[in-house]
Amino acid sequence: xxxxxxxxxxxxxxxxxxxxxxxxxxxxxxxPIECLxxxxxxxxxxxxxxDITMWLCTGPITYGIVQKWGGxxxxxxxxxxxxxxxxxxxxxLSHEHHIKxxxxxxxxxxxxxxxxxxxxxxxxxxxxxxxxxTIELQKLIDFHYRCYEKGFTKIAITxxxxxxxxxxxxxxxxxxxxxxxxxxxVVSEIRRMYEMxxxxxxxxxxxxxxxxAAFVGLPNTAFTxxxxxxxxxxxxxxxxxxxxxxxxxxxxxxxGRYVIFSTRGFLQDITHDFTRKAEIASxxxxxxxxxxxxxxxxxxxxxxxxxxxxxxxxxxxxxxxSWAVCFDDKRITGPLGQEEQLTYSYISDExxxxxxxxxxxxxxxxxxxxxxxxxxxxxxxxxxxxxYMQITTRSARRILSELEVNGLAHVVAEESPxxxxxxxxxxxxxx
Numbered sequence: 001x002x003x004x005x006x007x008x009x010x011x012x013x014x015x016x017x018x019x020x021x022x023x024x025x026x027x028x029x030x031x032p033i034e035c036l037x038x039x040x041x042x043x044x045x046x047x048x049x050x051d052i053t054m055w056l057c058t059g060p061i062t063y064g065i066v067q068k069w070g071g072x073x074x075x076x077x078x079x080x081x082x083x084x085x086x087x088x089x090x091x092x093l094s095h096e097h098h099i100k101x102x103x104x105x106x107x108x109x110x111x112x113x114x115x116x117x118x119x120x121x122x123x124x125x126x127x128x129x130x131x132x133x134t135i136e137l138q139k140l141i142d143f144h145y146r147c148y149e150k151g152f153t154k155i156a157i158t159x160x161x162x163x164x165x166x167x168x169x170x171x172x173x174x175x176x177x178x179x180x181x182x183x184x185x186v187v188s189e190i191r192r193m194y195e196m197x198x199x200x201x202x203x204x205x206x207x208x209x210x211x212x213a214a215f216v217g218l219p220n221t222a223f224t225x226x227x228x229x230x231x232x233x234x235x236x237x238x239x240x241x242x243x244x245x246x247x248x249x250x251x252x253x254x255x256g257r258y259v260i261f262s263t264r265g266f267l268q269d270i271t272h273d274f275t276r277k278a279e280i281a282s283x284x285x286x287x288x289x290x291x292x293x294x295x296x297x298x299x300x301x302x303x304x305x306x307x308x309x310x311x312x313x314x315x316x317x318x319x320x321x322s323w324a325v326c327f328d329d330k331r332i333t334g335p336l337g338q339e340e341q342l343t344y345s346y347i348s349d350e351x352x353x354x355x356x357x358x359x360x361x362x363x364x365x366x367x368x369x370x371x372x373x374x375x376x377x378x379x380x381x382x383x384x385x386x387x388y389m390q391i392t393t394r395s396a397r398r399i400l401s402e403l404e405v406n407g408l409a410h411v412v413a414e415e416s417p418x419x420x421x422x423x424x425x426x427x428x429x430x431x
Contacts, residue, residue, distance in 0.1 A: 004194050005051065008032045009041075009066060010058030011161035014177060018058050018079065021183040028187070035062070036137070036161055038069045046071060054190055058178060061108045061160045064135035073273070075193050077186050079178040081109055081159050086117050089157055089176050097172075099155055105129040105147040107140050108159030108176070129153050137162055145169055201265030203328065206296045206308040207248075209239065209280075210257045232256070242280045246270055259305070264297050271295075277323045277337045292316060293323040300390060303328065306370045330362055354431065357406050360399065364389075368399075369431055378429045379412060400427045 006022075008015055008030050015032045022030050031052060033044050055076045057063035063078030086109065093099045101118065102125040110132045118127070129152055131143045137160065144156040148171045156166055156173040166173035232255060239258055243250045248262030270278045280291070294312025298304030307326035314332055315322040324334035333343040351365050371388045372378050380388075386396035403409035408430050414423040 004028045004190065005053045006030050006190070007045070007049070007052040007055045008058065009035050009045070009055060010062045011036060013161070013175075014058035014062075017177050018056070018183055021178070021180045022187070025187060027191075035065075038065065041066065041069050041071060049074070054194065056186065056190065059108060059159045059176075061135045061140075068135065075190075075197070077190055077193075079182050079186050080113075081176045081178075082113050082117070082182070084179045084181050085176050086114070087121070088179070089174055093155060093157075093174065097155065101125050102127060103154045105131070105144045105153040105156045107131045107143065107157075109157075141165055141169075144173070145171055201263065201268065203264040203297055203299065204301050204304040205262050205264045205267045206298070206301065206304040207260040207262065207267065208257065208294045208296075208308045208312045209260065209291060210293070210312065211235070211291045238280060242278070246278075259308075261301065267295060271323075271325075271336060274325050274333060275336060275341070291321065295323070295325040297325070297327045299328060302370070302388075303367065306366070330366065350431075354408065358402050358408070360402065364399065365431070368429060372429055372431065378431075379426055380429065381424050381426050383424065400425075403427070403429065403431075 004027060006028050008018060008022075010018075012034045015034060019030055019032060022028055031048070033048070035041050035044055049072060052074065054074055055066070055072055057066055057076065057078040060078055060080060063076065066072065066076060090101065093104070101123055106114065106127070106129065109130065111127065111130050114127050114130060118125070129147045131140060134140060134143075140158065140160065141162050144153075144158065144162075144166055147153040148156065154172070156171055157176060158166070158173060159176045163173040163175050232252075236250075236252065236258070239250055239260070243260050243262075246260070246262040246266035248260045248266070251259045251261070253259055267278070268274060274295075277293070292312065292315040294308045294310070294315050296304045296306065296308030296311055298307050307328070307330075311324040311326035311332060311334070314324040314326075314334065318324065318335050322334065323336040324332055325336070326332045329345075331343055331345055333341055335341065351362060351369075354360070354365055355362055367389055371380070371385070374388075380400075382393050382397040382400055385400065386393045389396065400409055404411070404427065409427045410430070411425045412428045413426040
């Protein structure tokens, strides 16, 4: 069962409308926050943003103000004004005032969106007075009043809480409010995003931590095997405490080198969304600068481990104390903890060229190269490939066939099955 804590931002009247539509969703808890300006956002959103899962703006201009403010890193959605929302207000004006569409000034609606609405309804008049560029309240008020004062328009339609101010200036103004259809549509997007983020948090994460005993910081000391073993035990003890925090498991793979298996969610939290180094208790003789770390995220433990090694290699290049993360889409970011972090794609020109020739994803191509390296052989059958990639034999056969068609693999042998059945092809990969 989903449990989405949704921050609802906008003018109070729009919030009330949207809240009524959201009542039917048992998996959404709505937190209304009336905000019209960046000052409101600083005062009302900042104190509670850590507790909210996602955000919904009641209209496109509120969304623009929130985006410009830039104080929210969680997913932000908005309810667009299109289709039924525009039809309803135009029908009201036509019925009550006999106003034509070209006698109205508009904001918060794009010209292309409006053209589509007019085309669908068969209205041939062109729209001249529409402001969709600015999100500043005073500029929008000035735009509508200028059009009205010069006699270009008779009424204003606004999607933002400036209706009252326009009416005080003597200008008839109407609001566009979110419709139930629009709210239902954006709720579907919110649910999909929540499920995707929930899945991502459950992705496997591998963390490789490495330190060099030669830089332990005890000058002019010759390290005996006993001393190294003592340091190893002490540091492993500290790492086990850290590992418990992220509900992981730890494996020593070499002196001074450790692999920790966990999930993306725990590492994301402890590194503040992969922006800082996690705090790992140290001991006398080992400074933070002696530890480097590579974090890998993947859909499988194998993929995450490969990515962790790639991240570790980058950390080594950055120098002592560096941490890097390699995500499942082959983006590497770091050094964690630095004010300015680099993010780049770990996709070689070779992989890029192959991807352009085939329909295979970058992740699939990296897996193929990793399998070749692990097996120390370029020859593989569909059943073997399926086992390594944890996919069906049919899918593996399709991958190998596509590589063959594009000259990236060719059949070098055929294996006879033990029982009945057709011979199994053995391919040589030319990646």
